[in-house]
Amino acid sequence: MFKKGIFDQRKNNQLEDYYKILGTTAKAGPEKIKERYFEKLRAFPPETHPEEFQQIRKAYETLKNPDERRKYDILRKFGPKIEKEMNNAMIQVITGNDKAAHKTLSKIIEMDPDNVQGYLIKAELYLEQNNLADFEIYFQKAIEKVKTEEGADLAFLKIALLAEHGYMEAAQKEIVCSKERYPASATQFDQISIRVYRGLRDYENLWQITSKLVPPIKESQPDHIYLMIDWLIAGLELEKKKEISHIISRMKKLLRLIEDQEERDYLTSVFVDEYCGYHDVGRFEDAMAFIELALFIDKNDKELQALKKELVPLVALDATIRRLDCDCYLIPYLKVVALKHFYESFDIEPEEGFSADYYQTIAEYKDCNEEIAWGIMQIKKRYPAVYKAFQSDWEALFAEHTAGLNREAKRRLR
Numbered sequence: 001m002f003k004k005g006i007f008d009q010r011k012n013n014q015l016e017d018y019y020k021i022l023g024t025t026a027k028a029g030p031e032k033i034k035e036r037y038f039e040k041l042r043a044f045p046p047e048t049h050p051e052e053f054q055q056i057r058k059a060y061e062t063l064k065n066p067d068e069r070r071k072y073d074i075l076r077k078f079g080p081k082i083e084k085e086m087n088n089a090m091i092q093v094i095t096g097n098d099k100a101a102h103k104t105l106s107k108i109i110e111m112d113p114d115n116v117q118g119y120l121i122k123a124e125l126y127l128e129q130n131n132l133a134d135f136e137i138y139f140q141k142a143i144e145k146v147k148t149e150e151g152a153d154l155a156f157l158k159i160a161l162l163a164e165h166g167y168m169e170a171a172q173k174e175i176v177c178s179k180e181r182y183p184a185s186a187t188q189f190d191q192i193s194i195r196v197y198r199g200l201r202d203y204e205n206l207w208q209i210t211s212k213l214v215p216p217i218k219e220s221q222p223d224h225i226y227l228m229i230d231w232l233i234a235g236l237e238l239e240k241k242k243e244i245s246h247i248i249s250r251m252k253k254l255l256r257l258i259e260d261q262e263e264r265d266y267l268t269s270v271f272v273d274e275y276c277g278y279h280d281v282g283r284f285e286d287a288m289a290f291i292e293l294a295l296f297i298d299k300n301d302k303e304l305q306a307l308k309k310e311l312v313p314l315v316a317l318d319a320t321i322r323r324l325d326c327d328c329y330l331i332p333y334l335k336v337v338a339l340k341h342f343y344e345s346f347d348i349e350p351e352e353g354f355s356a357d358y359y360q361t362i363a364e365y366k367d368c369n370e371e372i373a374w375g376i377m378q379i380k381k382r383y384p385a386v387y388k389a390f391q392s393d394w395e396a397l398f399a400e401h402t403a404g405l406n407r408e409a410k411r412r413l414r
Helices: 018-022 030-043 050-063 066-078 084-094 098-111 116-128 132-144 148-164 168-181 183-200 203-213 222-237 241-257 261-280 284-297 302-325 332-345 354-365 369-382 384-389 391-402 407-412
Strands: none
Touching (some): 018 050, 030 050, 050 066, 066 148, 066 183, 084 098, 084 116, 098 116, 148 168, 168 183, 183 203, 183 222, 203 222, 222 241, 222 261, 241 284, 261 284, 302 332, 302 384, 332 354, 332 369, 332 384, 369 384, 369 407
C-alpha cells in the first residue's frame, strides 16, 4: 500500500525524491538506475555513511521493482504538497484507523475534488476491506481526474493492487480491458500479467507471455533472468521437456554475466525458494532444476551441495515410480500401493482424486492374491529402488497375500 516506504516522516512528510537520491531522472531505464545505484553505494558505503546508505537502498528497492516504481511515480507526479489533513490521513492509515482515514480522505476530496492521491488511497483502503465495488468506484474517479495519456499508468497501478490483494481474476479482466484501451502500453501489461497468471496457476498463458517477452539471445541482459525464471516455471508445469533444457542453458549464460555478489546471493535465495516449493510437493526432478541453478552460482556452497545430495536418490525414485505406474504388466493395485507409500514416506499431498481411486482399486483387487504376490516379485526384480525404499511394506503385503495360497499357487510364484 502507499503507506509502505513512500513517505519520509523525517522530512515534513514530503515525498522523497528517489531519483535525486540515486542521481538520475524519472526517464531513466532499469539499467541506468541500477548503474547509478552501484555508483552511490561505492560513494556512500554503510561503514562510513549509514544514513545515506539506507536512503540509497530504500530508493533502489522502490525503483527497481516495476510495480513499486509505478506507484511511486504516480504519487510523485500527482500527489500535491502534503497538507495537514493528508498528514492526518496517512497517520490514520499507518496506524490502521481505517474509519478515521476514510473520513479524513473524504474531507480532503471535498476540499480538493481533483486530488488524485486522495481517491487512490481511499480506493485501496476499500480493497483492503475486501470492498471491491467501492474500490472500483474510487479508482475510476482517480482515472477521470488524469489526462487520457496518463490513464495507462493508473491502469497498471490498478492491476498491481488487485494482484497484490489476491484479486487475480479481476486483475486478469483489467489486463484485457487495458490492453484494448491502451494498445501502446501492451508490453507493460504483458509484463504484469506474468504475476497474475502465476497467481491463477494459468501456466498456458504464462508460457505464451514469457515466451513472447523473452528477447533473442543476442539481446538478452542480466535483468532478464527474472523473466526466465517465470518462463522455466511455466515450462516445468506444462512438462515441456525439450524447451526446459534450452531455458536452463540460457539462464546459465545470463548468470555468468552477473558479477554483483548481492544480486547473486538474492538469486540463490530465489532458486532455493523454488526448490523448496517443488520439493515439498514431491516434484523432485523439478526441484533439482533449481538447486542446480543455485549451485551454478556457487558450486562450493556446502549447504547447496547437501541439498543436492539428498535430492539425487529422490529424483531417481520419483522417475522409477513414474515408470512403474506406466507398466502394463502390473495390476493397478500395486501401482496405487506404490504411490501411496511414496506420498506417505515423503509427506506429499496426493493428487486430486487419488484417495478415491486408491480405495476403489484396493476393493476391486483385494482378492487377487496370486496376481498381487507375483507383481510384488516383479517390482523387486525390475524396480529394485522402489522395492528397497518400501521393503518392509512390500514384505508384509507379500506375506499377507501368500498366506492363503495353496501349494500349487506358491509353486507357480517360484
